[in-house]
Amino acid sequence: MSTIDDLEATVAHKRDREATRARLLECAxxxxxxxxxxxxxxxxxxSDVGVDAALVFRYFGSKSNLFAEAxxxxxxxxxxxxxxxxxxxxxxxxxLVFEDWAEYAGxxxxxxMLRSAGHEDMRDRVRQQVCDGYLGALEELxxxxxxxxxxxxxxxAWLLGIGILRTAVGTPELTKAGLDDLxxxxxxxxxxxxxxxxxxxxxxxxxx
Amino acid sequence: MSTIDDLEATVAHKRDREATRARLLECAxxxxxxxxxxxxxxxxxxSDVGVDAALVFRYFGSKSNLFAEAxxxxxxxxxxxxxxxxxxxxxxxxxLVFEDWAEYAGxxxxxxMLRSAGHEDMRDRVRQQVCDGYLGALEELxxxxxxxxxxxxxxxAWLLGIGILRTAVGTPELTKAGLDDLxxxxxxxxxxxxxxxxxxxxxxxxxx
DNA sequence: GAGATAAGTCATCGACCGATGACTTGGCTT
DNA sequence: AAGCCAAGTCATCGGTCGATGACTTATCTC
Numbered sequence: 001m002s003t004i005d006d007l008e009a010t011v012a013h014k015r016d017r018e019a020t021r022a023r024l025l026e027c028a029x030x031x032x033x034x035x036x037x038x039x040x041x042x043x044x045x046x047s048d049v050g051v052d053a054a055l056v057f058r059y060f061g062s063k064s065n066l067f068a069e070a071x072x073x074x075x076x077x078x079x080x081x082x083x084x085x086x087x088x089x090x091x092x093x094x095x096l097v098f099e100d101w102a103e104y105a106g107x108x109x110x111x112x113m114l115r116s117a118g119h120e121d122m123r124d125r126v127r128q129q130v131c132d133g134y135l136g137a138l139e140e141l142x143x144x145x146x147x148x149x150x151x152x153x154x155x156x157a158w159l160l161g162i163g164i165l166r167t168a169v170g171t172p173e174l175t176k177a178g179l180d181d182l183x184x185x186x187x188x189x190x191x192x193x194x195x196x197x198x199x200x201x202x203x204x205x206x207x208x
Numbered sequence: 209m210s211t212i213d214d215l216e217a218t219v220a221h222k223r224d225r226e227a228t229r230a231r232l233l234e235c236a237x238x239x240x241x242x243x244x245x246x247x248x249x250x251x252x253x254x255s256d257v258g259v260d261a262a263l264v265f266r267y268f269g270s271k272s273n274l275f276a277e278a279x280x281x282x283x284x285x286x287x288x289x290x291x292x293x294x295x296x297x298x299x300x301x302x303x304l305v306f307e308d309w310a311e312y313a314g315x316x317x318x319x320x321m322l323r324s325a326g327h328e329d330m331r332d333r334v335r336q337q338v339c340d341g342y343l344g345a346l347e348e349l350x351x352x353x354x355x356x357x358x359x360x361x362x363x364x365a366w367l368l369g370i371g372i373l374r375t376a377v378g379t380p381e382l383t384k385a386g387l388d389d390l391x392x393x394x395x396x397x398x399x400x401x402x403x404x405x406x407x408x409x410x411x412x413x414x415x416x
Numbered sequence: 417g418a419g420a421t422a423a424g425t426c427a428t429c430g431a432c433c434g435a436t437g438a439c440t441t442g443g444c445t446t
Numbered sequence: 447a448a449g450c451c452a453a454g455t456c457a458t459c460g461g462t463c464g465a466t467g468a469c470t471t472a473t474c475t476c
Contacts, residue, residue: 015423015472038246041463052425057465115323117376127377135379147389150381153373154366154393157382161369165361168322169335171343173358174365181355185362185401192400193393223442223453249433260455265435418476425470433462440455446448 021059023049028070034105036115037067037122071113071125080133085140089155089190090183090201092134096163098179107167110134110160130156141194155193229267231257236278241320242313245275245327279321279333293348297363297398298391298409300342304371306387315375318342319368322376338364349402363401 027048031040042063046053060066081091096108104112110130116122135149135156142148142155162182165171183200190198235256239248250271254261268274289299304316312320318337324330343357343364350356350363370390373379391408398406 017423020423042465043463051423053464054426054466055424058424063464114372114376117323123376123378127379130373130377131379147381150385150389151393153379153381154370154390154397156379157369157373158362158366158397159369160372161365161367162362164322164368164372165338165365168331169338170331171335171339171361171364173355173361177358181358182362185359188400189362189366189397192396225453228453250435251433259453261434262436262456263454266454271434420475421473423470423472425468427466427468429464429466431463434460436457436459438455438457440453442453443451445450 017059020049020051020055024051024056024059024066025070025073028066029073029109030104032067032070032116033107033109033112036112037119039115042066067122068125071129080137085138086198087201088137088141089159089186089198092138092159093162093182093186094179094201096159097166097182108163111163111167114164134159141190141196141198145195151193155190158189225267228257228259228263232259232264232267232274233278233281236274237281237317238312240275240278240324241315241317244323245330247323250274275330279330293346294406295409296345296349297367297394297406300346300367301370301390301394302387302409304367305374305390316371319371319375322372338368342367349398349404349406353403359401363398366397 024045028040028045031045031048034040035044042056043053045066046056056063056066060069081088081095083091096110099108101108110126113122113126113129117126135152138155139148139152142151145151162174166174179201187198187200232253236248236253239253239256242248243252250264251261253274254264264271264274268277289296289303291299304318307316308314309316318334321330321334321337343360346363347356347360350359353359370382374382387409395406395408
């Protein structure tokens with residue numbers, strides 16, 4: 001009996017406010033990332049979770065708030081790779097481009113979020129995430145240069161552009177390229193931009 | 209009297225099918241570029257021109273057709289710079305980033321078009337324009353390298369990323385940077401990527 | 417088991433969307 | 447000036463959206 005109770009408590013457990021809220025946020029993240037702010041409807045999100053749309057407004061007040069909370073809690077999937085800074089460009093490239101973001105419709109959430117950049121507040125949100133997150137982590141690489149921040153942004157622009165050409169535009173060479181194909185160019189550009197040697201990311205064993 | 213007639217004939221010229229059609233297409237280009245396919249409404253476009261929305265459907269049949277015709281006629285503003293290939297990266301950067309695209313809401317049409325990349329046919333259109341237009345012009349620079357096409361796309365990705373970080377994300381350093389600030393980095397990256405010297409774009413006299 | 421409280425639903429509103437068809441108005445020919 | 451035809455408008459439909467408030471139902475306590 002306790003087994004069944006536990007099961008129901010962890011799996012189904014209907015009418016659990018916090019659990020429902022969490023599921024709504026998770027589905028909202030996916031929907032917003034995949035379809036953009038306008039493209040994702042509150043009814044869609046609610047339907048994914050299996051509740052009525054009115055409940056969403058009951059919990060979050062407005063679609064805008066739902067978006068804000070969903071994106072605020074999305075720092076988890078955007079976790080930055082750790083390790084020595086020299087290896088960071090390669091790891092970021094791998095994460096941005098080659099990681100399997102299947103649950104985000106095949107795109108890195110950041111690229112997907114750009115679809116919503118038409119709205120002013122989302123632009124701010126995206127910018128903050130880009131600057132504080134990715135660029136902040138890269139800035140150490142540019143240390144010692146006169147315009148370190150600019151160089152960092154330029155390198156970030158490159159990574160972002162690669163991701164966009166691959167997933168949003170579908171350019172032929174980049175689409176079929178693997179990490180091994182990009183590695184030497186990554187090293188060359190990073191070195192040229194930062195004025196310090198940046199090793200090419202290892203064609204890691206996990207990549208078949 | 210003839211003066212007034214001429215004025216009306218050239219300026220106002222009410223009830224001129226072709227003129228109205230052309231104005232609708234022009235406004236549609238701007239709206240679609242600025243707000244994306246979903247964000248731009250037929251009523252908006254019609255209102256810009258000063259006609260009823262029903263007229264748009266009368267002329268173009270559907271919003272989708274309006275979009276197709278508007279974008280088909282937009283090859284004109286995407287004219288490529290001419291001159292020796294070595295100067296092309298700089299010119300492209302200037303056009304992509306610093307040209308005044310005021311009529312396209314301050315963004316290069318290409319970047320703006322990415323907003324609509326959620327729609328499949330739009331994606332194809334953007335890819336074709338990118339590949340045949342911009343990347344095709346740049347490919348000559350990569351000649352002599354083993355993977356010339358990939359290098360070209362990588363450089364295109366960089367230019368595109370710069371444009372996006374500037375206008376769509378609003379990253380601080382890139383936003384306030386001028387062409388002169390970017391020129392040396394452009395030269396460094398292009399040289400590293402193409403393996404041949406690429407001169408920095410001249411901080412031209414017209415830029416005050 | 418009765419009742420209270422919170423989780424979740426239903427019905428509905430007003431606004432806007434794309435789209436259609438009947439209507440009006442302006443310009444040209446005769 | 448009469449009258450036709452095309453350019454442009456108006457009224458409206460069906461649908462979806464965000465949002466609200468009244469309602470139902472499950473769960474917990476006593």
